[in-house]
Amino acid sequence: MNIRHPYHVHMVYSYVSWVERYQGTVPPAVLQMVEAVKQGQHLGVDLRQSDDLDQLLRSPSYVLGRGLLKACLPLYCAYRMSA
Numbered sequence: 001m002n003i004r005h006p007y008h009v010h011m012v013y014s015y016v017s018w019v020e021r022y023q024g025t026v027p028p029a030v031l032q033m034v035e036a037v038k039q040g041q042h043l044g045v046d047l048r049q050s051d052d053l054d055q056l057l058r059s060p061s062y063v064l065g066r067g068l069l070k071a072c073l074p075l076y077c078a079y080r081m082s083a
Contacts, residue, residue, distance in 0.1 A: 006019075
């Protein structure tokens with residue numbers, strides 16, 4: 001798979017979004033869900049390879065862009081609310 005729009009990863013493409021690596025402990029419910037998918041308990045659902053996502057998260061340009069968006073988004077939202 002290919003991530004074509006790395007700053008529009010939400011299902012609502014009119015909003016800016018990004019991905020960040022999860023740093024916490026994986027919740028037991030997530031582990032159970034992954035195992036259920038692996039065992040074929042959810043027909044038509046496959047686990048997605050994440051090589052492209054890992055590459056994106058290591059990209060210096062993506063990290064910089066994400067940081068700029070995170071810094072500027074509150075200003076943009078405040079501007080839109082005042083208009």
